[in-house]
Amino acid sequence: xxxxxxxxxxxxxxxxxxxxxxxxxxxxxxxxxxxxxxxxxxxxxxxxxxxxxxxxxxxxxxxxxxxxxxxxxxxxxxxxxxxxxxxxxxxxxxxxxxxxxxxxxxxxxxxxxxxxxxxxxxxxxxxxxxxxxxxxxxxxxxxxxxxxxxxxxxxxxxxxxxxxxx
Amino acid sequence: xxxxxxxxxxxxxxxxxxxxxxxxxxxxxxxxxxxxxxxxxxxxxxxxxxxxxxxxxxxxxxxxxxxxxxxxxxxxxxxxxxxxxxxxxxxxxxxxxxxxxxxxxxxxxxxxxxxxxxxxxxxxxxxxxxxxxxxxxxxxxxxxxxxxxxxxxxxxxxxxxxxxxxxxxxxxxxxxxxxxxxxxxxxxxxxxxxxxxxxxxxxxxxxxxxxxxxxxxxxxxxxxxxxxxxxxxxxxxxxxxxxxxxxxxxxxxxxxxxxxxxxxxxxxxxxxxxxxxxxxxxxxxxxxxxxxxxxxxxxxxxxxxxxxxxxxxxxxxxxxxxxxxxxxxxxxxxxxxxxxxxxxxxxxxxxxxxxxxxxxxxxxxxxxxxxxxxxxxxxxxxxxxxxxxxxxxxxxxxxxxxxxxxxxxxxxxxxxxxxxxxxxxxxxxxxxxxxxxxxxxxxxxxxxxxxxxxxxxxxxxxxxxxxxxxxxxxxxxxxxxxxxxxxxxxxxxxxxxxxxxxxxxxxxxxxxxxxxxxxxxxxxxxxxxxxxxxxxxxxxxxxxxxxxxxxxxxxxxxx
Numbered sequence: 001x002x003x004x005x006x007x008x009x010x011x012x013x014x015x016x017x018x019x020x021x022x023x024x025x026x027x028x029x030x031x032x033x034x035x036x037x038x039x040x041x042x043x044x045x046x047x048x049x050x051x052x053x054x055x056x057x058x059x060x061x062x063x064x065x066x067x068x069x070x071x072x073x074x075x076x077x078x079x080x081x082x083x084x085x086x087x088x089x090x091x092x093x094x095x096x097x098x099x100x101x102x103x104x105x106x107x108x109x110x111x112x113x114x115x116x117x118x119x120x121x122x123x124x125x126x127x128x129x130x131x132x133x134x135x136x137x138x139x140x141x142x143x144x145x146x147x148x149x150x151x152x153x154x155x156x157x158x159x160x161x162x163x164x165x166x
Numbered sequence: 167x168x169x170x171x172x173x174x175x176x177x178x179x180x181x182x183x184x185x186x187x188x189x190x191x192x193x194x195x196x197x198x199x200x201x202x203x204x205x206x207x208x209x210x211x212x213x214x215x216x217x218x219x220x221x222x223x224x225x226x227x228x229x230x231x232x233x234x235x236x237x238x239x240x241x242x243x244x245x246x247x248x249x250x251x252x253x254x255x256x257x258x259x260x261x262x263x264x265x266x267x268x269x270x271x272x273x274x275x276x277x278x279x280x281x282x283x284x285x286x287x288x289x290x291x292x293x294x295x296x297x298x299x300x301x302x303x304x305x306x307x308x309x310x311x312x313x314x315x316x317x318x319x320x321x322x323x324x325x326x327x328x329x330x331x332x333x334x335x336x337x338x339x340x341x342x343x344x345x346x347x348x349x350x351x352x353x354x355x356x357x358x359x360x361x362x363x364x365x366x367x368x369x370x371x372x373x374x375x376x377x378x379x380x381x382x383x384x385x386x387x388x389x390x391x392x393x394x395x396x397x398x399x400x401x402x403x404x405x406x407x408x409x410x411x412x413x414x415x416x417x418x419x420x421x422x423x424x425x426x427x428x429x430x431x432x433x434x435x436x437x438x439x440x441x442x443x444x445x446x447x448x449x450x451x452x453x454x455x456x457x458x459x460x461x462x463x464x465x466x467x468x469x470x471x472x473x474x475x476x477x478x479x480x481x482x483x484x485x486x487x488x489x490x491x492x493x494x495x496x497x498x499x500x501x502x503x504x505x506x507x508x509x510x511x512x513x514x515x516x517x518x519x520x521x522x523x524x525x526x527x528x529x530x531x532x533x534x535x536x537x538x539x540x541x542x543x544x545x546x547x548x549x550x551x552x553x554x555x556x557x558x559x560x561x562x563x564x565x566x567x568x569x570x571x572x573x574x575x576x577x578x579x580x581x582x583x584x585x586x587x588x589x590x591x592x593x594x595x596x597x598x599x600x601x602x603x604x605x606x607x608x609x610x611x612x613x614x615x616x617x618x619x620x621x622x623x624x625x626x627x628x629x630x631x632x633x634x635x636x637x638x639x640x641x642x643x644x645x646x647x648x649x650x651x652x653x654x655x656x657x658x659x660x661x662x663x664x665x666x667x668x669x670x671x672x673x674x675x676x677x678x679x680x681x682x683x684x685x686x687x688x689x690x691x692x693x694x695x696x697x698x699x700x701x702x703x704x705x706x707x708x709x710x711x712x713x714x715x716x717x718x719x720x721x722x723x724x725x
Contacts, residue, residue: 056409080204081287083327087404090324094443109197111188111205118323141184144173146317147445 003132006101006123008139010132013125015051015072015103027051029074032058036066056084064096073098074125077106086119093120110138118148167228167539168313168458170278177320178275181282185209186268193265208288208326210281211267214591220259220267221284222274226294226312226336227255227542231529234540236277238525244270249525251510251518253582253633254291254333255542256284260589282320287328287415289319289400293335295343296543299459300551302499304338305355306363310455311392312336314447315353318393325400329407330415332400333372340662345544347371347380347664348636350417351399356386364388369399369429370421373630377666378418383430389452391437394444398437402429462537462552467502470555489573489611490562495553504555506536508548508565509572509580513605516598517583518546524568531564545582545621547575577614578622578687579605582633586626586643587650593626595643595650600624600679607680617687620701623658636660638702639683640667650676656686656713657705670714685716 001023002013016026030040032052040050049071052063056076063070073092075085085104092098103123104116109130116124117139126135170178185205192202206213210221222237229237237257241249244266245259252258262270274280284291292312299307315334319325325332337344338355346352352368365387371380387395403417406424421429437444475488496505508528510518520528528548532540535557536550543549548570553561565571574580581604584590586597604622608614623637627644634640640655651673658667674682687701689712694704705713 080201081327082409083287083325083329083404084409086324086327087401090401095439109201111184112327115321115323115326142177142180142321144176144180145323146173146177146320147322 002125002128004103004123004125005132005135005139006103008136010136015074017053027072029053029072031055032063032073036062040069054085054088056082056088058088060088060091060096063092067092067096067098070098070100072101072103074103074105075121077104077108077112080107080109080112082106086115089116089119089121110135113138114141118145167230168225168309168455174278174317175275178278178280178282181209181280181321182268182271182275185271189264189268204286204327206267207286208283209267209271210284211264212285213264214260214589217261218264218267219589220262220270220281221252222257222259222279222281223284223291224256224279224542225316226292226298226309227296227544228309229540229542230277231532231538231540233277233279234525234529234532236273236279238522238529240270240273241522241525247523248519248521250516250585251520251542251546251548253544253546253584253631254284255293255296255544256291257542258585260585285331287330287332288326289322289328289332289334292316292319293333293344293349293544295337295339296541296549297343297496297505297551298338299461300498300500300503300505301339301341301343302497303341305357306338307456307459308336308338308344308353308355309459310452311353311355311365313455313458314392314451315396318396318445322400324397325404328400328404329409330412330417332403332417334396342660342662342664343544345633345636345660345664347662348373348377348633348660349380351396352380353392358386358388362389365392367395367399369433370418370426371664372416372418373633373635374416375413375628375630376416376418377630377635378422379664379666380418381421381426383426383433390447390449392447394440394446395433395437397444398433398440401440402432402436406432461500462539464500464503464552465554467500467554467556469501470558473504473555473558475559486566486571486573487559487562489615490566490571491558493573493577493615494571494575495558498552500552502555504553504558506550506553506558506561506565507543507575508540508550508570509575510547510570511574511580512569512572513579513609514602515569516585516588517581517601520548524570527564527568528570531561535561545580547580573611574614576619576621578608578617578620578683579614580621582621582623582637584625584631586632590626590631592629593643594628594645595626595652595676597624597626597632597641597643600641600643600652600676603677603680604683607684616697617690618697618700621659622683633660634658635666636664637667638700638705639686641679642673644673646673652676652679654679654682654686654717656710657702659702668710670710671718674717682717686713689713689716 029051051072105125191197212219335344335349336353348371354366367384368380541549587593621638624641625632625634636658642653653673655667
């Protein structure tokens with residue numbers, strides 16, 4: 001059984017992908033493109049919460065009007081250098097207000113976790129060979145960041161004047 | 167200069183710890199080379215022909231004497247007693263040991279330095295005018311904006327896995343000494359309608375296999391929107407830039423595919439849509455940053471009457487100090503001071519190379535006579551920007567004794583040169599041996615001075631690290647059936663308005679490069695209207711044909 005990191009916990013995965021056995025209690029993941037084109041999006045929340053797989057080339061704008069019916073979004077990273085998912089996540093979280101699980105899945109190692117988490121991912125389905133306990137620690141590799149307008153940091157910097165160097 | 171606070175220091179130290187762990191995992195086999203590669207590249211580490219190469223960031227080319235001494239220490243302790251300054255104002259070491267790189271980075275962190283994002287598909291070191299803050303012709307010091315952009319770009323969560331590398335240059339002078347037009351994004355300081363400082367934004371420039379001059383995508387951007395607009399550009403690029411072909415992945419290719427109008431429309435639309443969450447650059451942050459780059463405590467001095475020396479006293483022989491003053495120093499905007507160029511283009515040395523001993527001595531010299539600061543230029547020299555005129559002779563004598571006073575700045579032998587086949591695994595041909603050949607062929611300083619300002623830039627392959635496209639004379643190494651040949655272009659320029667050189671004809675064999683250049687120079691000397699018309703101006707006026715005719719008229723050795 002696949003294990004994932006979700007909100008800083010190591011858990012059994014409850015999602016299943018095309019071709020995987022239908023274990024009880026698991027939710028089937030559909031591609032976002034099929035779901036939007038088919039009945040899922042039209043059915044809204046009444047059709048039950050959806051779990052969607054977003055490919056790097058999928059435009060998040062197409063998903064935006066239907067987000068109230070979505071409980072899981074899994075963004076695929078086919079290669080370690082794949083970077084579109086970071087922007088997709090940012091847009092889903094910031095521009096479209098998506099608040100449910102946002103998962104990164106694919107050729108990812110603990111080294112990408114800090115970036116992923118800061119773009120809004122809260123669940124990670126990493127390379128099967130990756131050590132998840134070490135990955136949890138890697139989420140805390142950095143205690144500071146220059147972006148995101150973190151208010152505490154802004155306050156700190158306001159106090160720092162030239163010459164007050166560390 | 168900018169000084170780290172606790173946040174900056176913590177960040178570089180945490181980065182060192184992270185990379186130490188990553189290196190350890192690679193060495194133990196837990197990470198494959200494919201997995202390690204993007205991680206090491208983002209810390210400036212290449213695995214090269216002979217050994218790893220470590221590229222250390224010198225943000226916008228500014229170094230303190232303490233930092234330069236640390237680089238000397240690293241050269242001695244971990245490398246082969248020398249380093250190499252690059253066209254992005256950074257410093258490369260060619261012989262570090264992989265397992266020692268985390269230690270090198272830890273040492274760098276003690277002097278507020280790092281190697282982050284000097285390679286890899288991310289936002290690279292921000293470059294700037296090497297005369298920022300002292301140039302008489304600038305609108306305002308661009309470096310506060312460079313540091314603001316540097317911090318914003320460092321470990322940016324969304325833009326650390328871009329389709330390809332991304333280079334930003336900032337300039338505040340009409341002369342554009344930062345080559346903003348050949349960057350992915352060029353930021354030019356500009357006064358707005360209300361007199362406030364803002365920016366003209368260019369995008370889509372770049373060299374490499376597909377050289378393109380950048381285009382203006384925003385005529386005027388208010389200061390507060392700088393980071394928000396950069397985010398909009400990067401987001402459009404990150405989402406839509408090609409990732410299927412490494413040679414078509416730069417933003418210039420996306421811009422060309424979309425057309426500048428459509429690209430601009432998309433950026434502006436993203437900029438508007440992102441307003442709520444985009445970073446806003448507060449005036450107070452700019453002021454805070456500006457204070458770091460305040461002018462040093464200049465003395466009130468008068469210009470020294472005989473600073474330029476008096477060659478008349480020395481009968482006959484060329485007067486070395488006078489030549490150095492004329493070619494290697496520039497006017498300063500403060501009376502009594504002068505800008506001094508430190509030539510890293512001595513005959514027999516690879517352009518941009520500097521030894522550990524030279525670094526230490528230069529650090530001492532900067533402490534004595536230039537407020538402890540040293541700058542690197544994008545044409546691979548160094549600068550002492552604030553030298554009192556009364557100290558010029560002493561500075562010259564010291565530089566002369568160090569082999570750093572070759573009076574050739576701006577002349578033919580002040581060449582830009584990539585490491586080439588001698589070090590680089592990408593290269594098709596050597597660059598350094600060609601630089602040596604040119605030095606040997608044109609060793610007569612009087613002849614060089616008669617030629618006037620002329621820029622040779624050379625790359626050992628089409629990746630164009632030596633910026634050959636924008637050399638007045640560009641030299642590109644190509645591989646022909648296992649032999650090194652060289653394609654020559656003329657008419658390129660990085661100064662505004664930037665221009666790409668035109669190929670004069672079939673490439674020439676290695677041994678004929680200097681001779682080919684000699685023919686080009688003959689045509690120039692015959693055709694120029696007077697000694698004030700530069701080589702590049704003559705090329706622009708008469709075109710490439712007369713040069714082509716001369717090079718290829720009787721020569722049957724070309725193919």
